Amino acid sequence: MSSINEKLQRKLDLLDVGRKLVGLIDEFIEEYPDPYVLARKHAADILLERTGKAVDPRYVWWHQFTTASSSPRSFTGWVHSGPPQKSMRFTELVAQRFELPFQDATDELDVYGGFYKEGPLARYFDESNEVPMLPSDVQKDFWSLNFAEVYRARVTRFWSQHAVTFRVLAKINLLGECAKAVLARRITEVDGATLRNMVIPALEAGELPSLPQLQSNHPSDSLAVKAYELGNIESACFFTFGSGAGRVLLYLPWAEEAIQGFETELAMARWLRQQLRDDTTMAAFLAAAVLDPGEQAEVSNVQAVLQSIANSRSDQAALALLHFKCVSVSDDFFVHVTRQACSDMERSAAAMLDNATLRKAMWSGYLSAFLSVFAGFAPLGGPMSLALLGAALGRLGLSVDAAVHATSEEARKSALRQAMLDCLFAALNLTEIGFQSTFASMAYDAPFHETTASFTRWQVSRDPYSQLAGRETNQLIEGEVVTSGRLSGVRVDGMGNCWVEIDGFTYRVRYSHELSTWLVVPLDDPFAMGPLRPVRLKDEGGWQLLVPPALEGENPPAVAGMINETSQFWDDYMATHVAQSKKISAQARARQKKLLENQSIPILGVNEVPTEDKNGIYCVTVGERLEYTYREPDGQYTNELIRYYTDEASSINDVLREGVHKYTDSVAYLNDLADTLEKLPKNNAVTLYRGGHGGRGTSGQHFRSGQLRVGDVLINTDLTSWTENPFIVRHFAAARHLDSSGWSSAFDDSSVVFELRAHCYQSGIPISAFSLYWDEAETLFLPGHYFRIDKLTQVYGEHYRFIQVSLSQVAKPVSGPLYDFRTGALFDKAAFVERVKSTELADRFFSR
Numbered sequence: 001m002s003s004i005n006e007k008l009q010r011k012l013d014l015l016d017v018g019r020k021l022v023g024l025i026d027e028f029i030e031e032y033p034d035p036y037v038l039a040r041k042h043a044a045d046i047l048l049e050r051t052g053k054a055v056d057p058r059y060v061w062w063h064q065f066t067t068a069s070s071s072p073r074s075f076t077g078w079v080h081s082g083p084p085q086k087s088m089r090f091t092e093l094v095a096q097r098f099e100l101p102f103q104d105a106t107d108e109l110d111v112y113g114g115f116y117k118e119g120p121l122a123r124y125f126d127e128s129n130e131v132p133m134l135p136s137d138v139q140k141d142f143w144s145l146n147f148a149e150v151y152r153a154r155v156t157r158f159w160s161q162h163a164v165t166f167r168v169l170a171k172i173n174l175l176g177e178c179a180k181a182v183l184a185r186r187i188t189e190v191d192g193a194t195l196r197n198m199v200i201p202a203l204e205a206g207e208l209p210s211l212p213q214l215q216s217n218h219p220s221d222s223l224a225v226k227a228y229e230l231g232n233i234e235s236a237c238f239f240t241f242g243s244g245a246g247r248v249l250l251y252l253p254w255a256e257e258a259i260q261g262f263e264t265e266l267a268m269a270r271w272l273r274q275q276l277r278d279d280t281t282m283a284a285f286l287a288a289a290v291l292d293p294g295e296q297a298e299v300s301n302v303q304a305v306l307q308s309i310a311n312s313r314s315d316q317a318a319l320a321l322l323h324f325k326c327v328s329v330s331d332d333f334f335v336h337v338t339r340q341a342c343s344d345m346e347r348s349a350a351a352m353l354d355n356a357t358l359r360k361a362m363w364s365g366y367l368s369a370f371l372s373v374f375a376g377f378a379p380l381g382g383p384m385s386l387a388l389l390g391a392a393l394g395r396l397g398l399s400v401d402a403a404v405h406a407t408s409e410e411a412r413k414s415a416l417r418q419a420m421l422d423c424l425f426a427a428l429n430l431t432e433i434g435f436q437s438t439f440a441s442m443a444y445d446a447p448f449h450e451t452t453a454s455f456t457r458w459q460v461s462r463d464p465y466s467q468l469a470g471r472e473t474n475q476l477i478e479g480e481v482v483t484s485g486r487l488s489g490v491r492v493d494g495m496g497n498c499w500v501e502i503d504g505f506t507y508r509v510r511y512s513h514e515l516s517t518w519l520v521v522p523l524d525d526p527f528a529m530g531p532l533r534p535v536r537l538k539d540e541g542g543w544q545l546l547v548p549p550a551l552e553g554e555n556p557p558a559v560a561g562m563i564n565e566t567s568q569f570w571d572d573y574m575a576t577h578v579a580q581s582k583k584i585s586a587q588a589r590a591r592q593k594k595l596l597e598n599q600s601i602p603i604l605g606v607n608e609v610p611t612e613d614k615n616g617i618y619c620v621t622v623g624e625r626l627e628y629t630y631r632e633p634d635g636q637y638t639n640e641l642i643r644y645y646t647d648e649a650s651s652i653n654d655v656l657r658e659g660v661h662k663y664t665d666s667v668a669y670l671n672d673l674a675d676t677l678e679k680l681p682k683n684n685a686v687t688l689y690r691g692g693h694g695g696r697g698t699s700g701q702h703f704r705s706g707q708l709r710v711g712d713v714l715i716n717t718d719l720t721s722w723t724e725n726p727f728i729v730r731h732f733a734a735a736r737h738l739d740s741s742g743w744s745s746a747f748d749d750s751s752v753v754f755e756l757r758a759h760c761y762q763s764g765i766p767i768s769a770f771s772l773y774w775d776e777a778e779t780l781f782l783p784g785h786y787f788r789i790d791k792l793t794q795v796y797g798e799h800y801r802f803i804q805v806s807l808s809q810v811a812k813p814v815s816g817p818l819y820d821f822r823t824g825a826l827f828d829k830a831a832f833v834e835r836v837k838s839t840e841l842a843d844r845f846f847s848r
Contacts, residue, residue: 008498009486012511014428017208019513019514021172021211024165028166029416033155035095039091039092040091042094042147043091046090046094046141047090051132056774057089060131061115061120062087062089062113062135063080063087063113063125064084064113065085066085067082067112076130076134079124080124090115109136114130115138117130155346156346159342159346163342167217167338170337171199172427174195174198174199175195175196175427176422177426178195181261186261193205194241195259197220198241198333220332223241223243224242225336226240226327226329227326227340230302235344237285240326242265249262250271250272252288265322269316270315273315273318290302292348417443425439444527447529448572448577451514453515459548459549460544464503464545468505470790471507471522477491477493478494479493489541490518498518500520500543507535509521518535520533520534521533548566551796551798558794561706562793565795566795566796569726574729574730574797577727581775584725584727584777585728585768591686593768595681595683601627601630604620604632618638628676629680639770642770646773653719655667656670656717656718657697659836659837667836670841680767688723688779689722689723689754689756690720690754691751691802692753693732693747697823698822699750700749700751700752700802701749702824707824708824709792711788714786715785715787715827716822717784718783719780720780723777725775725777733802745800747800747801751801755806763781767779783845784846787810791804791805
């Protein structure tokens with residue numbers, strides 16, 4: 001067997017263990033009781049309950065005023081003008097509550113306060129920008145919620161369920177840092193063996209640890225473990241592991257170079273003394289040692305200790321001070337650090353004010369105007385707790401202040417996951433494997449439908465070529481076909497990519513560790529989300545494609561010229577899974593935000609406020625031009641033009657579709673919107689979906705009837721919205737009905753789902769970072785783009801049926817008819833001009 005094949009076999013074996021550990025990491029991060037995430041969830045729940053819409057809480061403001069005017073047009077009956085006395089975003093209000101004088105005076109709450117879609121810079125606060133909720137109703141929700149008590153319960157439940165996982169991840173982190181330190185020659189091979197023995201007795205370098213081994217406790221007396229507590233709280237900043245021969249290993253979990261080796265304790269003291277004379281290093285030690293950066297007394301105390309070490313008269317004096325601040329760890333090191341992390345989080349949770357404390361404060365009158373609940377709360381626990389898992393703030397690219405005040409939990413969790421995976425990668429020695437795909441295989445977050453699939457009843461496809469159309473390669477793949485193990489029957493090329501042959505055509509495959517099965521995947525993106533296409537090797541050789549079985553009972557009537565097929569993918573995504581849908585949308589928003597990081601987008605300073613254009617739209621001035629896209633100090637992106645488009649009240653697509661002009665400046669707005677959208681990055685890395693049915697004006701009937709066929713070209717004449725979250729499609733592809741059991745979806749002959757496969761389009765503009773409804777994971781196309789129909793399929797399941805229209809974006813055809821994307825009618829530019837009342841706007845979109 002070639003060295004490439006041997007490495008690939010080794011990679012698969014390592015990933016069997018690694019993928020299980022990745023699952024632990026993902027579960028741990030998902031369940032970690034981040035108080036901001038919890039507050040945001042409750043804020044979103046209240047908004048959905050009170051407004052019936054899934055509004056992003058960061059776009060909802062609470063404003064408090066000193067005056068009010070009555071108005072029959074507003075939801076509360078009151079309007080306000082001028083700057084508010086106090087303002088905060090709704091998520092912050094969930095934790096901080098209303099100002100103390102309002103806790104009993106609920107009538108005044110509705111008069112002098114309100115919820116709005118605009119921040120404190122708005123000129124007016126009335127029916128044009130209000131969020132229809134009564135503050136007194138929201139106050140009842142707050143009393144019912146008891147946020148602090150809910151958070152403390154979450155903390156207790158988390159540690160009862162995940163303490164073992166924390167220990168496992170702390171062990172992985174130490175193994176990973178050990179491997180890095182040996183490779184960098186900061187410690188010796190003997191040091192490395194000693195540390196591995198502390199994690200798992202007799203674990204050899206390069207040996208694969210099993211999950212049961214990592215879950216077991218292995219107390220060791222071969223090393224003297226000391227914890228260094230620099231403040232008044234029993235929380236260590238760093239640790240040392242000492243051998244009987246006097247050699248000392250210093251463990252700084254939060255540092256980039258986490259493990260250092262020294263011949264003696266005195267040598268370690270000398271090194272620390274020198275390091276702490278550097279301001280940057282001093283700040284890093286201080287950040288790791290202080291649980292709550294808002295506790296100034298504790299910060300000053302720790303800073304004084306660190307400064308004393310740096311300014312010691314001698315190395316011996318520094319060592320004496322270190323001895324004074326250290327305690328011996330007598331039990332298992334990993335049990336100890338888990339207990340410390342738990343105590344840190346419980347200490348923070350105990351500082352939150354619950355309803356009982358708030359009521360007592362109301363009676364006593366000693367509570368300050370606002371309850372600063374979030375002061376001191378790092379969003380994923382204390383800095384040291386993160387560092388013990390390989391996710392020090394420095395590695396996450398976050399300062400302590402940014403970690404405390406950041407509001408993008410997807411970005412925080414993504415950075416945390418990446419840092420922890422980096423340590424896992426090192427701990428399993430995957431760097432030796434070499435393939436570029438190795439880290440991607442480890443880091444791959446398998447989608448919902450892959451983790452839950454079962455192929456027990458799947459059948460051999462009768463027409464694999466049609467069902468795999470577009471997946472075959474035209475290139476000659478060099479490399480030998482492996483004849484044993486999991487790679488049996490698979491051809492491996494020089495890059496470690498895997499290929500199989502089905503009926504004379506060659507397809508790229510990847511191995512799914514979740515399913516223990518080979519899957520046919522896109523040529524350029526083996527981890528792209530999409531339907532599963534499993535293959536199996538026949539006993540006599542040769543590969544077969546497996547497909548879902550037909551439904552038992554009556555199937556929908558066949559449609560001329562279309563394939564009839566069931567779909568495990570759509571079986572999963574046409575069902576309701578709220579948590580899974582939120583996860584996909586959060587991942588989509590994080591992905592879309594990352595696209596903005598490389599753009600030259602203006603950033604507001606901490607005390608800087610945006611300006612307004614002539615129409616009162618917020619923007620920033622760059623030179624002599626106005627920019628509507630900018631980043632706020634907390635890292636959130638803002639574009640008021642896009643936010644307004646996503647607000648259903650704007651009805652801006654009514655102008656393009658029906659010629660209904662709700663406002664006189666709609667054409668000017670559309671031009672401004674197009675200008676700002678065209679400056680944003682385009683991206684085609686993911687598959688997009690769009691649902692429709694007759695009741696929404698986008699019908700599949702003209703595909704079902706044969707009016708539109710494969711090869712025809714569609715042109716979009718509106719702002720065309722797509723989603724990268726397939727769970728969203730059902731809400732648009734079916735009519736919704738409210739009955740005694742709640743909302744239900746009804747599919748009919750007009751139900752249609754459009755699909756734009758990844759890399760088959762060029763003009764999509766991701767806008768989730770700016771949307772009121774971020775969970776729609778939206779990508780937007782301006783009018784005037786062309787889409788060729790590549791495939792038409794009737795897809796059906798037990799509770800759904802629709803026509804699936806697979807498209808690819810193309811250049812403007814030289815000749816031939818063009819059909820309106822929404823209606824299926826022949827495109828008529830003159831009719832578009834009549835609707836928008838602007839030849840210039842029509843020329844802008846349709847002269848491409």
